[in-house]
Amino acid sequence: MSYGWAGRILRVDLTKSKITRQALPLEWRTKFLGGSGINDWILWNEVGPEVEPLSPENRLIFGVGPLAGTILPLGSRTHVTTRSPLTGIFGDTNAGGFWNCMLKYAGYDHIVIHGRAESPVYLLIDDDEVVIKDASKLWGHDVYETDSILKKELGRNVCVAAIGQAGENMVRFATIMFDRYRAAAKAGAGCVMGAKNLKAVVVRGSKGIRVAKPKVLFHIAEELRNSLDPNVSQGIAAFSRYGTTSLLSLYNVLGCHSVRNYQDVIFDKMEDISADKLLEKYVVRNISCSVNCPLNCCHWWEIKDGPYAGEAGAKPEYIVINSMGIHLGVNNLEAILHFQNLVNRYGLDSTETGTGIGLLMELWQRGIITENDTDGVSYEWGDVNVIEDTVKKVAFRRGIGSLLADGTVAAARKLATEAEKYVCHSKGMTEVEDVRGFPHWALAYSISTRGADHLKAHGQIDKQRREDVSQRIFGVPDVGIPTSTRYKGKGVKYHEDLAAMVNSLGICAFNVLSLSLKKNPKRAVHMPDYASIFSAVTGIKMSPEELMKCAERIVCLEKAYNAQLGLSRKDDTLHGRWMDEPCPSGLGKGMRCADYLDECLDEYYQERGFDTRTGLPKIEKLRELDLDSVGERLTKLGVYT
Amino acid sequence: MNKILVSDYAKCSGCKSCEIACSFHHFGECNPSLARLTVVAFNERGLFVPEICRQCRNPWCVNACPVDAIVKDAETGAVVIIAELCTDCRACADACPFGMIKVNPSGNVFKCDLCQGEPACVKVCTTGALKYAKPADIYFERAVISASKSGGAI
Numbered sequence: 001m002s003y004g005w006a007g008r009i010l011r012v013d014l015t016k017s018k019i020t021r022q023a024l025p026l027e028w029r030t031k032f033l034g035g036s037g038i039n040d041w042i043l044w045n046e047v048g049p050e051v052e053p054l055s056p057e058n059r060l061i062f063g064v065g066p067l068a069g070t071i072l073p074l075g076s077r078t079h080v081t082t083r084s085p086l087t088g089i090f091g092d093t094n095a096g097g098f099w100n101c102m103l104k105y106a107g108y109d110h111i112v113i114h115g116r117a118e119s120p121v122y123l124l125i126d127d128d129e130v131v132i133k134d135a136s137k138l139w140g141h142d143v144y145e146t147d148s149i150l151k152k153e154l155g156r157n158v159c160v161a162a163i164g165q166a167g168e169n170m171v172r173f174a175t176i177m178f179d180r181y182r183a184a185a186k187a188g189a190g191c192v193m194g195a196k197n198l199k200a201v202v203v204r205g206s207k208g209i210r211v212a213k214p215k216v217l218f219h220i221a222e223e224l225r226n227s228l229d230p231n232v233s234q235g236i237a238a239f240s241r242y243g244t245t246s247l248l249s250l251y252n253v254l255g256c257h258s259v260r261n262y263q264d265v266i267f268d269k270m271e272d273i274s275a276d277k278l279l280e281k282y283v284v285r286n287i288s289c290s291v292n293c294p295l296n297c298c299h300w301w302e303i304k305d306g307p308y309a310g311e312a313g314a315k316p317e318y319i320v321i322n323s324m325g326i327h328l329g330v331n332n333l334e335a336i337l338h339f340q341n342l343v344n345r346y347g348l349d350s351t352e353t354g355t356g357i358g359l360l361m362e363l364w365q366r367g368i369i370t371e372n373d374t375d376g377v378s379y380e381w382g383d384v385n386v387i388e389d390t391v392k393k394v395a396f397r398r399g400i401g402s403l404l405a406d407g408t409v410a411a412a413r414k415l416a417t418e419a420e421k422y423v424c425h426s427k428g429m430t431e432v433e434d435v436r437g438f439p440h441w442a443l444a445y446s447i448s449t450r451g452a453d454h455l456k457a458h459g460q461i462d463k464q465r466r467e468d469v470s471q472r473i474f475g476v477p478d479v480g481i482p483t484s485t486r487y488k489g490k491g492v493k494y495h496e497d498l499a500a501m502v503n504s505l506g507i508c509a510f511n512v513l514s515l516s517l518k519k520n521p522k523r524a525v526h527m528p529d530y531a532s533i534f535s536a537v538t539g540i541k542m543s544p545e546e547l548m549k550c551a552e553r554i555v556c557l558e559k560a561y562n563a564q565l566g567l568s569r570k571d572d573t574l575h576g577r578w579m580d581e582p583c584p585s586g587l588g589k590g591m592r593c594a595d596y597l598d599e600c601l602d603e604y605y606q607e608r609g610f611d612t613r614t615g616l617p618k619i620e621k622l623r624e625l626d627l628d629s630v631g632e633r634l635t636k637l638g639v640y641t
Numbered sequence: 642m643n644k645i646l647v648s649d650y651a652k653c654s655g656c657k658s659c660e661i662a663c664s665f666h667h668f669g670e671c672n673p674s675l676a677r678l679t680v681v682a683f684n685e686r687g688l689f690v691p692e693i694c695r696q697c698r699n700p701w702c703v704n705a706c707p708v709d710a711i712v713k714d715a716e717t718g719a720v721v722i723i724a725e726l727c728t729d730c731r732a733c734a735d736a737c738p739f740g741m742i743k744v745n746p747s748g749n750v751f752k753c754d755l756c757q758g759e760p761a762c763v764k765v766c767t768t769g770a771l772k773y774a775k776p777a778d779i780y781f782e783r784a785v786i787s788a789s790k791s792g793g794a795i
Contacts, residue, residue, distance in 0.1 A: 070671050071661055073765070098657070098682070105672060148685060156681065180684050206746065208664060208672030218665075229767050287687055288656035294767040296654040300687030314687060 003212040004066030004538040005034060009042075010108045010130065012123060014196055015056055015115030019130050024109055030540060030550075031626065034109055035065035036092060037504035037554040039081035042112055043090070044557055044630070049564050049637075053085035053188075054170065054195040056116035062103070062161075062201070063110045065506020066538050068291070069101035069209050071217060073225045075293035075508030076100050078161075078178060084187040085195070086172045086352070086407045087428035087451045090561045091187030094455070094503055096290035097178030099159035105205030117197035120168075124154070125203045135199040139168060142345035143177040150202055161201045164347030166395040167194035171405040173352035177344060181298075181314035182289055185349040186429070187450050212539025220533055227515055227523050228294045236295065239514055240286060243297030244318035245275035251433070254463060254482065255586010256441075257322055258432040260329045260365075260381055261358035262424050262577055265434045265586045269331035273321060277333060287314065295510060301337055308334045316340040319454070323354030323432045328361060329381030335388075342388065346395035355423065355430035356404035356411055357390050362422050369415060375399040409575075424576035426452035427567070436578050437588010438462060439485045443492045443600040446572045449558035458509055459495035460517065469517060473526060483588050485596045489603030497551035498527050504554055505530065527551075553625040556608075556617045560630045563639050569615025572601060616640075643718035646753070646760055646773050648678075648691040653770035655682055655689030659762035666761035667751075675745060677753040678762055691770060693762075694741040694753035696720050702752070705736035719755040 002024075009022040024038070032038045039061045051057045061081045068076035078100040084091025103111070106127050113123075120135040138146050143164040150160050159179055167174035167190035174190030175183045184190075211217050226232060230240040238246065248270065251257050255265040271277075282301040289298040302312040316337060324330070324339040343350045357379075363369040364379035371378070375393075377386055377400075393401025403411045408430045412419035423430060429451025435441040444457035461469050462482045470480035470491070478484050479491035502509050515525035528544030535542055542550075562571075573579075579594045605612040609621045619640065622631035634640060660676035668675050678693045696713075700720045703711045710726035711733060713719070722733075729749050734742035742752050753760075755773075763773045772779055 069661070071658075071665050071765075073658060101657075101673075105674065144685070156683075206672070206674035208668065208670030208675060210670045214665070214669055225765065225767070231767060285651070285687070286654060287689065288654040291656065292658045292661055293656050294658070296656065296768065312687065 001210065003210050004070065005029060006104045006107045006109050006207070006209065008108050009110045009112060010125070011112045011114075012130075012132070013115045014113065014117040014121065014132070014198060017117075017132055019132070029066070029538070030542075032554060033065060033501070033504035033534075033550050035063045035077070035504040035506045036079040036081065036094070036500060037550065038110060039063040039079055039092065040554055040557045040561070042110070043081050043083070044561055046112075046114075047083050051083060053083045053088060053091075053192060056196070057114065058083050058192055058195075060113040060189065060192050060196060060198075061110060064100040064104050065504050066109075067533065068506030069104045070211055070537055071221045071292070072507070072533065072537070073221060073228055073292050073294050074511045075289075075295070076291040077503065077506055077508055078103070078184065079503050079506075080176060080184045080189045082187065082189055082192045084450065085170075085191045086188040089427060089451070089565055089567060090449045090558050091189065092450055093176075093184040093186035093189050095176070095178045095182040095184040096508065097159070097161075097182035098291055099161050099178040099203060100506065101291045102159040102203040102205045104209055105207055106203050107205065107207050111201065113193075113196060113198060116195065120197050120199050122150075122200040122202060123198065125201070125205075127204070127206055138199045140165065143347050144180055144345050146200055147180045150200060154202065154204070158202050158204045162199060162347075163190040163193050164345055164395065166347045166405075167191060168199075169395065169397045169405070170194050171348060171394060171397065172407050172410075173349040175347045175349055177347055181344060183344065183349070185351070186453065190347050211537045213536045217533075217536040220536060224515070224525070225294060227518065227525070228511060230294065230296075233518070235517070235519065236514060239510070240295050240297055241279070242275050243299060243315075245278060245299075245316075245321065247318040248273070248275050248321060250463065253586075255437055255583065255588060256434045256463075258327045258358075258424075258434050261327060261355075261362040261422060262434060263362070264584050265437070265588075267326045272331035273325055273333045273336060282333070282337065289314070290508060293508060293511060295514065297510060303334055303337060306334060308338045311338055311341060313337065313341045313344065319432065320350045323351045324387070327354045327358045327432050328387055330384060330387065331382065332384055335384040339387065339391065342391050346391065348391065348395060351432055352408055352430055353391060353394060353404075354432060355408040356394065357387055359408055359412055359415070359419065359422055360390070360400070360404075363415060363419055368419065373400070373415065421576055424452070424574065424578045426574050427571055429453060434578070434583070435574070436583035436593055437483050437586055437591045439483070439488045439596055439600055440479070440491050442574060442578070442593045442597055443488050443604055444495070446574055446597060446601065447492065447496070447604060449555075449562055452574070455509065456499055457492045457496035458499055458513070459491060460513060461491065464517065466517060469524075472521060472524075483591065485600055487603070488600050489605075489607045492604055493607040494527070496555055497548060500554040501527065501530065501547065501551040504550070505534065549625065553627060556622065556625055556627065557630060559617055560622065560627070560634055563616050563634055564637050569601065569605075569613070572615050573597065643716075644758070644773050645696065645718065645776050645779070646693055646755060646763070646771065647779050648693050649770050649772070650688065650690040652768045653680065653689040653691050654768050655680060658765040659691065659771055662761045662765040666756060675743070677741070677743060677751065679740065692739055692741065693771070694720070695739065696753075696755070701736040701738060702733035702742055705732045707732060714754070717755050717758045720752070721754045722750065722752060
């Protein structure tokens with residue numbers, strides 16, 4: 001009897017049309033937990049440095065953790081892992097939705113896709129029945145259409161993960177969309193899916209998940225639900241009401257938006273696109289983006305009149321309002337809502353789409369590019385028609401869109417010699433939350449294994465100025481001081497491990513963060529507390545120290561994956577104006593990452609037990625984490641010489 | 642009159658905690674396909690509609706049962722299946738217009754019994770989409786919501 005996990009891996013070879021099932025090894029469960037951790041282990045074992053991201057040999061790995069789909073009110077998430085066609089390195093991405101639990105109810109924790117189908121197909125999983133089906137009629141349809149067509153044919157009780165036209169056309173930052181609106185947006189997972197000729201993975205499951213200690217877990221779930229109930233807690237009620245759009249006003253005070261391609265950090269037209277305006281004018285109700293989440297931070301919005309009348313959709317998340325709005329100088333909230341649907345439909349990462357267009361607009365502003373470079377189009381800030389047109393061009397790889405479709409860094413290199421300095425990125429992935437005044441984030445983006453990204457070591461202790469929480473976890477207040485460079489290595493290590501744990505257990509970072517930021521320490525839940533939850537679900541005894549070691553192991557495995565590709569400390573850095581142009585305003589006015597990043601990196605590597613010179617996990621560290629075979633392979637590849 | 646279980650789709654967030662709580666309470670596993678209520682998702686409209694057994698006063702299922710295995714519990718008002726008498730013929734499932742008589746993979750029929758007056762689904766619903774209360778109170782609250790809307794218009 002398997003508790004927590006469904007207990008099986010589904011393997012699909014699209015080249016040979018072969019479907020196999022494998023028991024989820026017990027050793028993997030105790031070492032890597034599930035979700036992102038086990039995905040990483042599969043990637044490490046099956047996708048070596050010789051495997052090109054878009055070759056049939058690359059794996060597309062879906063994983064759901066042991067806590068998802070149980071009675072725990074912690075949300076549920078899918079993790080997708082692959083070698084990224086955007087950055088060429090380790091790639092992973094995470095999404096909400098109902099698909100993840102459905103996969104477990106069908107009896108699988110992971111799906112490993114390899115090979116390439118000869119013509120477009122989709123995968124239909126109905127409990128034990130798994131079939132590769134012809135998708136020629138679906139090909140060319142956007143994500144929403146694909147979802148509707150499949151549900152009409154198969155019933156409303158299936159869950160659909162699909163790519164849009166961007167994935168079909170192998171845009172290197174194409175997403176996989178779960179249940180229409182939940183994007184696994186990073187690393188170009190949708191591009192890999194498109195390269196495999198796989199349009200969708202459809203799941204229906206009717207098996208249950210059993211837990212080892214039902215009575216204990218029932219009690220834990222009740223306590224957690226009380227802590228996360230918006231009716232009980234004011235802080236939770238505010239998060240439930242605003243979701244991540246609460247960051248719009250906070251970041252305008254702190255100064256960490258990206259305005260007009262990183263030229264400012266405070267948006268002068270914020271009142272036009274404020275969260276309150278969104279809520280009062282467009283949001284109809286709050287909905288839950290995944291299973292068993294009491295936060296309901298997702299907004300369902302509808303536009304009643306005007307040029308976008310009749311349009312409706314889910315979210316938008318802060319990052320979309322930034323990348324497709326603030327970043328491009330757009331102060332038209334309805335247009336931003338429309339862009340949200342547009343990138344969802346085509347299956348495009350809003351960040352990389354936004355930074356690509358932002359780059360064109362800045363190069364246009366500076367006269368570095370002209371109509372000769374842009375299919376005759378003027379790229380003025382905030383021009384919503386040009387943005388819409390460009391998004392379409394990217395999805396279909398037409399004209400200048402074809403250039404942007406390879407990623408913003410690649411596009412800059414082709415556009416002009418000096419263009420790259422207007423792109424802020426790490427390891428080839430762009431981000432839009434300005435980090436200059438916030439060393440935690442500058443460091444987090446730099447060391448992230450998938451490239452610049454706000455979620456791989458996501459914490460809000462600094463931006464919420466929670467010196468009390470910092471004191472409680474780290475014994476010093478500094479992690480809660482936004483502009484301080486002190487102890488940020490400690491803070492980033494903690495949050496990187498925390499994210500790895502959350503993504504491996506299959507729960508939502510927002511629920512976990514909400515619990516850890518609770519004002520009343522008695523009811524705050526921190527990283528080690530999840531050990532008892534894990535044990536109640538799975539029946540596997542795990543001490544808090546062992547659980548945290550699992551998280552550390554998962555992070556180090558990702559570092560090792562990149563190390564075998566030749567990455568080291570030189571790559572743990574930032575590019576573009578974040579490094580050497582002083583932050584123009586806000587809390588971090590005058591700060592530049594180049595002034596402090598090295599010092600933070602030193603501390604981070606020391607906290608991790610890494611070699612500060614190379615930035616790599618020492619062989620002893622890997623042994624300590626029971627990753628001996630990983631160390632041996634790195635030695636064999638000459639990484640340590 | 643007894644308390645009744647009602648659902649209000651306008652408040653439902655679609656999180657399905659009710660389905661999981663139901664199956665956990667009755668079958669000891671987390672399995673929406675074994676839940677006695679169903680949240681139907683209309684993703685394209687951001688709409689989630691919880692369908693529940695209404696414990697009809699003149700139940701379709703009771704009328705359809707050829708062996709009188711379904712009775713009304715006088716105390717809770719729940720329409721319950723007496724397992725010892727039930728032949729799993731599914732006449733009740735065919736008769737229920739709400740799809741609230743379910744059939745498990747072994748072929749046994751099952752339905753909501755209001756958990757002996759403490760419905761597990763209501764306990765986990767934080768949005769108020771599911772309520773278990775006296776009808777007068779529930780419908781008074783609806784009247785208040787409606788009145789405050791028209792009051793605002795005046």
